[in-house]
Amino acid sequence: MWLICFLFEIMFYYILPLILVVQFIRFCLADADLTVLYKEKFGRPISSLNGKVVWITGASSGIGEYAAYNLAQNCKDIRLILSARREDELKRVKQACIGYGLKESAVKIVILDLADIQKHNDVVAEAVQCFGVVSIPIAHLLRSNVITDEVSNVDILINNAGRSQRSLAMQADISVDQYLCQLNVIGTISLTKSILHNHMYARGKGLLVVISSLAGKFGVPGSSGYSASKFALHGFFEALNSELFATNPGIKTSIICPGAVVSNVGKNALSDNADKQVGESGMDNSKKMPTDRFAHLMSVAIANEIDEVWISNHLPLLMTYLMQYTPSVGKWLMNLTTGPRLKAMASGKLDYGNFFSMLWAGLFDRFRNKTTKK
Numbered sequence: 177m178w179l180i181c182f183l184f185e186i187m188f189y190y191i192l193p194l195i196l197v198v199q200f201i202r203f204c205l206a207d208a209d210l211t212v213l214y215k216e217k218f219g220r221p222i223s224s225l226n227g228k229v230v231w232i233t234g235a236s237s238g239i240g241e242y243a244a245y246n247l248a249q250n251c252k253d254i255r256l257i258l259s260a261r262r263e264d265e266l267k268r269v270k271q272a273c274i275g276y277g278l279k280e281s282a283v284k285i286v287i288l289d290l291a292d293i294q295k296h297n298d299v300v301a302e303a304v305q306c307f308g309v310v311s312i313p314i315a316h317l318l319r320s321n322v323i324t325d326e327v328s329n330v331d332i333l334i335n336n337a338g339r340s341q342r343s344l345a346m347q348a349d350i351s352v353d354q355y356l357c358q359l360n361v362i363g364t365i366s367l368t369k370s371i372l373h374n375h376m377y378a379r380g381k382g383l384l385v386v387i388s389s390l391a392g393k394f395g396v397p398g399s400s401g402y403s404a405s406k407f408a409l410h411g412f413f414e415a416l417n418s419e420l421f422a423t424n425p426g427i428k429t430s431i432i433c434p435g436a437v438v439s440n441v442g443k444n445a446l447s448d449n450a451d452k453q454v455g456e457s458g459m460d461n462s463k464k465m466p467t468d469r470f471a472h473l474m475s476v477a478i479a480n481e482i483d484e485v486w487i488s489n490h491l492p493l494l495m496t497y498l499m500q501y502t503p504s505v506g507k508w509l510m511n512l513t514t515g516p517r518l519k520a521m522a523s524g525k526l527d528y529g530n531f532f533s534m535l536w537a538g539l540f541d542r543f544r545n546k547t548t549k550k
Contacts, residue, residue, distance in 0.1 A: 206493065207465060208473050209486040216473065219480040222250040229307050229330050231257040233288055233367070234337030236265035238439030239387060242471035243334060244269055248276035248283075250475065255307050257330070259288035259299070260337065290337040290363035296370045304330050304375045329379075332478065333371055335364045335386040338405075340445035342521065345400035351450035353401040360405035365412055372427070381426035385478055386413050390435045390492050394499040394506065397514045398521050402445075417483065428481050432474050433496075435488020436464040465489050 206213060230247060234240040235258040247254050256273060258266045263285065270283045284306040288299050307329050338360040341352060368384055376382035391399055392406025410431060417429040470487055477485040486496050498506035 204490070207469065207487070207489050208493070211482060212473055212477055212485045212487065215480040215482065216476045219476065222246070222472075222475045222479050224479050225332075225475070226251045226253040228332055229255045229257065230332045230334065231259065231286075231303055231330050232334045232336060233259045233290065234387075235269055236260035236262045238441060239434065239437060239467065239470065239474075240334070240336040241269050242467040243336065243474060244273055245276060246468065246471040246475050248273040248278050252277050253282075254278070255282045255284075257284045257286055257303050257306050259286045259303070261287065261289050263287055288337070288367075290367065291359045293363060293366040296366050297374060300367070300370045300374050304371070330371065330375060330382070332383045332385060333368070334478075335368060335384070338364070338387070339402075340441045341399050341402040341447075342445045343448040344398060344518070347448045348401060348446075349449045352446050352448065353404070355446065355450040356401045356405045357408070360402075361408045361412075364409060368416075376427050377424065379426075380424065382428075383478065383481060384413070384416075384427070384429045385432060386429070387432050387434065387474075388413075390433050390486060390488055390496050392431075393433060393486075393496050394510070397510070397517055428483075430477060430482055431484040432477060433484065433486045433488075434465070434470055434474075435486075435492035435496075437470045437488075438464045438467045463489070 225247065228251075232240050232243055235244055237260075240258075240260070244256055244258060247256065256278070258269055260266055266285045266287075270285060273283050274280055284303075286299060286303045286306065289295070339356060341348070341356060343352065364386060368386075371382075372384075376384075386409055388409050389402070389406045390396075391403040392410045395403045395407075413429050413431050420427045420429065465488060473485070473487045477487075486493060488496070495506060495509070498509065500506075
């Protein structure tokens, strides 16, 4: 009996605190949620996507471009469909993928304007025909309306195309909110429904990936319209995931939430009018996650079909945990740093400065305001 008590004491006073310390250190060093980092070490490798057909929208730059590169580097037998509006840029990305070892015939280009939803069915029809047909199980023939045992082939759709925003809610014209909802929300939902109805339902399997944002987990000051569009995507894909689980369990969804990642999203972001974009001024990528690192972790999440992932450096990652599990603390910190954040934004510093300097400035402003009132 004394031995059991002794072992329990050792575990309670030494082993458990040590485990907590190790986990805290891991969290402080993390650049993604712990599920993704665990799967990176012990889950299915990215190479398990070999043989898949992956369709990437918004593939002409940024996250979409580097997603193509990462898949090309890790999966020599993968087949890629690259989509965006700019054909010249897509050709550049295609050549780079070939340089990583893919065959020329393994990379196809399909032009897509996500906002033009009237053409989505035609674009989907073109995309699914890029790499021929595959056989489908007889069980799915009985449950679907198809009349053939072969359908065209797209295994994974990565919904990446979209735009961001940098302006105050009350200074932004309503055209900004309309544009962001039409492109980021309606465009993405339309393309997703089109590939489901015209392709994946017949196959009975597939993976629908949407590149959301940590701004879809909590509202980001200065990006109200963008946050609203990402919140909407979360709501749609979470509901869709449950519906598919009940009706078509072979089709899955994955919501990828990046924080600040090096890309053109800030440069191309809308300002206070739908006809204006931020441009190059004030861009600072020094504190952002490298795009290739993000693309690697995203590929890990896709290979392991994780429902939702958060990929970001601290402190946006810490803020996400606070907003998720202690929202009162998270919102207090967000409110405290909003004043300095907006001042930095007004001066053209789109990286918003260091979190701790903003926190100190917010505390100082709060103390000064209270002193002035007295």
